Amino acid sequence: MRKLIKELRKSKERNLIGNLRYIDLYAEYVKKAPNKEWSHRQSVFLHSIYKSANKEIKTM
Numbered sequence: 001m002r003k004l005i006k007e008l009r010k011s012k013e014r015n016l017i018g019n020l021r022y023i024d025l026y027a028e029y030v031k032k033a034p035n036k037e038w039s040h041r042q043s044v045f046l047h048s049i050y051k052s053a054n055k056e057i058k059t060m
Contacts (some may be wrong), residue, residue: 030038
């Protein structure tokens with residue numbers, strides 16, 4: 001049981017580090033990309049989340 005908990009903690013830490021690296025990379029992209037390009041990609045992403053959420057609500 002202790003070994004499992006230890007492995008889960010390691011996995012959680014690796015996940016956190018990966019997430020923080022992604023945030024750093026994305027922040028650099030936003031800083032360097034032209035606003036028009038960045039805002040278009042952000043819009044596409046947000047619209048896909050909105051559509052997905054609506055599908056989930058309709059199936060409930």
